[in-house]
Structure formats: structure tokens, C-alpha cells
Amino acid sequence: GAVVSQHPSRVICKSGTSVKIECRSLDFQATTMFWYRQFPKQSLMLMATSNEGSKATYEQGVEKDKFLINHASLTLSTLTVTSAHPEDSSFYICSARDRRGVPDTQYFGPGTRLTVL
């Protein structure tokens, strides 16, 4: 299967600061990447779809100005949590769409645990 990495794996920050999370597809090009959020013992909730070279598409209820997404290349998407607050603490997971199969498949990164103090 395809490999997707995320960095950092864990971050602790103070309330009011911004945090950037990187998602990379290591062995394939991904024109589409996705960002999910997962609360303890809950399933994954899609936050936004990131398309290379264009603006991200956000799910209903997700603040665009709060969660900035940039997909500047075919292997990298970034999620920036701006002015983070304790309620933003969560497990953030990205996935990348691998178009080489039929149907195409999303491969997930290992996740980033964000703790806002």
C-alpha cells in the first residue's frame, strides 16, 4: 500500500498560538488530500478536502479561517490551526487519494495529537 506521513506526531501548545501540521504522500502523487478530526472513542469526521492548486472545500460547521489548508504540491498538504484553544485539542488525521487503483483508495497518515493548554 501507499505511504502517507504526518508531522509532527504530537504537539502541545499554549492557547492563542498557531500550529501547522504537514501531510505528505511519500511514494505517490496525491491531487486530493483530506483532513479528519477524531475525538476519543469516536469515528473520523471529515473536516475538509484539499485539492492541489485550488482552495480547499470545507465541511459544514468547520471554520475556514480557523483551520487553514494549503495544498501547494502533489505530495504535500498542510493544516494550520490558528489561534488554537483547548477545544481544538484532538487527533488530526490526513489521508491522500491514490488514483492508481480502481476504485481509487485513501491512505491515511499516522495522525497528529494536538493538545492546547
Place this chain on the structure above:
Amino acid sequence: EDQVTQSPEALRLQEGESSSLNCSYTVSGLRGLFWYRQDPGKGPEFLFTLYSAGEEKEKERLKATLTKKESFLHITAPKPEDSATYLCAVRDSNSGYALNFGKGTSLLVTP
């Protein structure tokens, strides 16, 4: 509204005790049903893609099947290392390439 429902929420098996996990779905037009395994604190690991009713996929002790309304993940003679949360997700004709996930089944296999 599209829905994905997994059952049971949690399952405890003894090593070697075979069982099945269920994923029922209602979508406007299925474009793929996906099974993932997730270990605590990790991202989901891809297992299978099923595309059309009647399709079956196998990998080691796991076998996934698909009908028009549901999918089963059969676990044959499980081992403790099969303990994980198993997630089902669907893609439909209205959602582009986004996946709609069920809440998962937490599987514990005891020695």
C-alpha cells in the same frame, strides 16, 4: 441522508473463535466500500475495497464481503494481534471522493 452503521460496537473473542463484523449502509449510489483497521493512537490502515455486490476480498484471517445493503468482515481463528478497531467507510456518487465513516467495532481477542 447517507448512513453507515457498524455492529457490534464492541466484540470480545477468545483466540481462535471466529466471528463477523457488520457494516450496513444507505447511500444514493455506492462508489466503494472500504474497511480499515485502526490501532489506538494511530491512523487507519487500509484493508479492503469492495465495489460491487457479491464481491469478496481476503487477506490472511480476514475476509470482506459485500451485498447491496451491507458488508461483513469475517475474522477466522483470530489472534490477539487482531485486536483493534475496525472501521467501515463508504463513498457515494454525491460526495466526490470523500469517505463517510461508521463508528467502528472495537475488537478484543484474548489468549
